[in-house]
Amino acid sequence: MNLDPTDEQLALVDSVRAVCADYFSSEKLHQLANDFSPEIAKEIYEPGWNALLELGLFSLVTAEDKGGVGLGFCEAALVFEELGRNIVPGPVLSTFLCGLLSKDDILNGAIDDIALFDDSRKYEIVASIDSTAISNPDLVDAVLVLDSPSSSLDNASIYYCETSGLKLTSQLPLDPLTPVALAEEKINWKKLADGEAALYLKKVGCVLTAAYQTGLAEGALNLAVDYAKQREQFNTPIGSFQAVKHICADMLTLVEVARAAVYVSAVGLDEECFDSVGSEASKTTADNKSNTSFSAINLDDDLSAAKVMAGKAAEFCGEGCVQVHGGMGYTWEADPHLYLKRAWSISHRYGSAGYHSTSLAETLAN
């Protein structure tokens, strides 16, 4: 057992951090927050997207012999944590997941129509076939659903629809970095696949969303701590007041708790997905594992725990960051609200905290 990132993994995170510093600086994020029109997106957002593409983000876990980077979900989690720390907006995770559909060894053969997927396109994944709210409508080429009609994770399907055919009306978004449009008519979905593939993508989506949320939480924490050291009231830095110090300490506590849960579930994903490729035998062991309470890995429980705790961390830290900034935190030009609104806008993705808490209670009760 070792839950500490290696030097290679940290170097990967550094390279993502460098891209974020160049392309997703606070200044650029505010330009997008003020106007996320297709023109501005092309000028400000696309170069950053391309830099991430070049870094191999969208084929990070694809085998090297298939042109990928050949890393695992632990690396992916570290990368998404860094993206969260920098509030990188847009359909990054959805597009990453679609990359798995077309390139991944494990999902090989899950869908016939892999021509629908290539690196020049972007994708958004919505919660259900009844969803009408679509994030990043002007950026994405297609929308997908990872659906499980019985609201159990079994028996899931993947649906697909090109955005060009949709009648969309844009809305005033909760998060200025997540433009949203409503589909005026019921979306005409095309079914791409049944079963396991959707289930698998949901799990990956859940863990990587939790990783991103943890990053958001830590980004907000860092900003709050910097401010608390520098802003003075009553002739002393506000960080010297216990009321402020304790908010920051509570933020850090949630960040660390969430991060640990995220790393454990990322390891779990690696084990379940890579160590059991094509092997029915190990799949059965995986099933048995979930019945043994002291096994090292119980992926479903672990990823639920990660999603619940990371969501909590992101919202608490976003709000704490606003609070520590006082009046400054209530302004549009400052960064704190960007963390919080982003946290709110992704909280329901791949199962809300309510959904995952309920399933944790149910697996315990059964």
Next chain:
Amino acid sequence: MDINYSETEIEFRDKLISWLDEVLPEITESPGNLNRVALREYDTAWQKKLFEAGYAGVNWPKEYGGQGLSPTEQLIFLEETTRRGAPYVGMNFVGLLHAGPTIIACGSDEQKAKYLPPILSGYNIWCQGFSEPNAGSDLASLSTKAHRDGDVYVVNGQKIWTSYGDTADYCELLVRTNPDEKHAGISWLICPMNLSGIDIRPIKSLTGSTEFCEVFFEDVKIPVENLVGEENAGWKVAMVTFSFERGTAFISEQIGAFYQLEELARLANELAAESGTLDAGIKREIGELRAAFLALWALTKRNVSQAEKTGVPGPGGSVFKLYFGQVKKSMCDLALRILGEQALYREGKDEATSLDLVTQRIYTLSLSIAAGTSQIQRNIIGERILGLPK
């Protein structure tokens, strides 16, 4: 103790209700927060209507245009206007809810006669120039200077977070008249916003609207007769302002929250009808919120009764403000969870036309900052109410 309303109070309510039923159908929708001129027009038009009908300043003295009734009747007024969706005080907030009441409590007869009636008739809008870039929580360290020169104060410095600074006619302005003292070197002035040397720059808030401003003062000459209270005794006057701002100013928002909770319960039921069950956890959370709002309403009535004795609300305002902010946040948090993907967007085009629960969640971030942060309210409760050492 008596929670029943008197004959006259019941009569007041009945008359008010029938008047509201008559006028409200003609009221149009608010033009929204971005169009500041139109919004001022809209907010003051409603105030003017109240004034003409004899409902402005229910508990303000008769001689200054008020109705001379009790705080209980004022509470009834707020209850019924909010329940029936009458326009919100909006830009009249500072004048009606804390500048006016401060002048009633601390102003001279001339000041009352001059400034109170135009607040009630919707003719004048006020703003609050207390906070400065380096004096927020530590307000008493404010450094905007005023020195006396004949019959004027010459004011230099800067205020920030001045809500309605862009549209106000007057400002309740805290200035430093003695640089050698802290609390004892502050004065409370009435500053006309059209004086030369005042520069106003709006700041965009995180709701997306420009609801507050930076205000710069360069050699602004304010007549000495605009001093409220004694020179260098402005901190005491400011404490009176705070007791209104923290105590009674949030009452109509509090009543509004009841109806938002109703809306939320309706929404939860609708979604439950689609999925087949209303989640027991959510049901319980709604119930807990209802308990908290009912208790806070009781607290408000109690605070009002106590204020009836002295004319000025006590430090109980901090208790109310602290808890109300928390409960309203929890309610809007629950709303985001219930809405799920539908919480990704806000209704309407800007904050004022957008009164949905998503926008409310964003707005609630101000409840723990404006009018003294929650940390400062806790310090006040700990030190002034509980007598804990500083």
